[in-house]
Amino acid sequence: MKLSQLAETIQTSPIITLAAEINALKARGEKLFNLTIGDFDPKIFPIPDGMxxxxxxxxxxxxxxYPGAVGLPHLRTAVSGFLKHFGGIDYAPDDIFIGSGGRPFICSAYLAIVDPGDKVIFPVPSWNNDHYTRMVRGEEILLETTVDTNFMPTAEMIEPHLKGASLLALCSPQNPTGTVFSREGLAEICDLVIRENRSRKAGEKPLMVLFDQIYWPLTFGETRHHHPVNINPEMREYCVFIDGVSKSFSGTGVRVGWGFGPSKLIAKMRSIVAHLGAWAPRAEQVGIGHYLADTAAVESHLESIRGKISGTLEAFYRGFQQLKRDGFAVDAVHPQAAMYLTVKFDMVGKKTASxxxxxxxxxxxxxxxxxxxxGFVPFSYFGASETSPWYRLSVGTCAQDEVPMVMQQLHDALAKLG
Ligand SMILES: Cc1ncc(COP(=O)(O)O)c(C=O)c1O
Known part of the structure; x- marks a missing residue:
């Protein structure tokens, strides 16, 4: 059966396929640690009781x-207050709209901004930008990042590609690396975007930034989340933001997200989301509106989830440093944010016992x-080169007291390599 060009080329995320494969092995009775998927085990990370x-x-x-195409006013007001109180981010309820998780916003932003053949710039490794760019038939401009820039893209890497680009897709804290933009690094990118837009002729499409900050409340230690509009208010005109309850409230199955940005773009994205019917369920909207308005409950939840995630990430980080001291070709980037640890297995060329x-x-x-x-996810599954020795370790399905056993199993397997 011949289908549309989109249908013939669209692919399931290899990460979902990998996670399903590992879960199938577990269902057959194998004892496996599935550190692949960016999801939570509700027994370890339930949604807040109040929610x-x-x-x-x-x-x-x-x-x-029906919840209405923009989302319930009560929830949009609560989201506006949440962003202001916890993030110092100032968006009015009318600038915010509600959808079923973060994905409909990402998809509708691509559809509203990118025409076939337009350049879409994004770093790799990054989450799903390759799939969305292919969906809208944009031209992918991949910027491969390394540990030297904390796996974040820099203004220097972006600058040569700006002419003719309609979208720059950024994510901080970033999936899969768990790393964030520094204030200076992000400020340089904002300057670049503003300069490029000032240089465009009247009637020309602007360069828009899709800024995915779905992990922003999950920063640890000295790490801070920086917001483009707080760095440079002119960015308000060029930035659309993705956010929601999936990660910082471990509500991946609850399906409530929000997007905010310039009103003309938001209105078009809203129409696209409405045609897809990708609204958030009404009862979830009502409930989350009440919950988010309870600042003390939200604060206590965020403190608790940050403590749990960072405790497990730190335990893994220490475990990898110990393996490194033991002489194994591994490494890890110190935990900064999100629910991921960037780890390295430099084992290509080694021989197994057989x-x-x-x-x-x-x-x-x-x-x-x-x-x-x-199970880990290789960075190549996020668009990095096939030879990248870096992997994503996700802690959403792992309790901190399981870390020693995971590290022991890794130690024993690595020790068998010649
Ligand atoms: C960076 C990033 N943005 C957005 C999403 C989508 O979140 P949702 O499950 O709310 O659609 C994810 C999910 O993994 C993600 O990692």
Whole structure:
């Protein structure tokens, strides 16, 4: 059956395929640690009680009809207050609209900004920009980042590609690296975007920035989240933001997200989301509106989830440093934000006990699953080069007291390599 060009070329995320494969092995009784997926085990990371109870109450109160295309006013007001109180980010309720998680905003922003053939600039590794760019038939401009820039793109890397680009997709804290922009690094990028837009002729499409900050409340230690509009107010005209409850409230299955940005763009994105029907469920909107307005409850939740995630990330980081001291070719970037640790397995060329040579990062990755019984996601699955020795470790399904066992299994598997 011949289908549309989009249907013929669209691919399922390899990360979802990998996670499903590992879960199938677990279902067959294998004891595996699945550190692949950016999701949470609700037994370890439940949504806040107050959020759950408020949603259940909303269902009991019969909040089951259409929620309206912009989202309920009560929730948009609560989101505006949440952004202001916890992030120092000033957007009015009318600038905010609500959808079913972060994805509809990303998809609708691509559809509203990018025409077929337009350049879309994004760093790799990064999450799903390759898929969205292909969906809108944009031209992918990949900027491969390294540990030297904290795996974040820099103004210097972006500058040569600006002419003719309609979208620059950025994410901080970033999936898959768990790293963030420094204030200076982001300020340089903002200057570049403003300069480029000032140089464009009247009637020409602007260069827009899709700024995905869905992990922003999850920063640890000295790390801070920086917001383009707070760095340079002129960015308000050129930036659309993605946010929601999926990560910082571990509500991946709750499906409530919000987007905010310039009103003309937001209005068009709203129309696209409305045609898709990708609204957030009404009872969830009512419940989350009540919950977010309870600043003390939100503060206590954020403190708790930050403590749990950073505790597990730190434990893994220390474990990798110990493996490195033990002489194994591994490394890790110190935890900064989100729910991810960037780890390195520099094992290409090593021989397994049965004499197989691990001649690619994919083989190293498979060895870790089969021998150590631990699943990570190679950065190549996020668009980095096939030879990248870096991997994403996600802690959403792992309790801190399981870390020693994971590290022991890794140690034992690595020790068998010649
Ligand atoms: C960077 C980033 N943005 C957006 C999303 C989408 O979140 P949602 O599940 O709310 O659609 C994810 C999910 O993994 C993500 O990692």
């Amino acid at each position: 759950r109870d408020a949603i259940l109450t909303a269902y009991r109160n019969g909040e089951t009809n 004499g197989d040579v691990l001649d690619s990062t994919e083989k190293v990755h498979r060895y870790l699953i089969n021998e150590a019984k631990v």
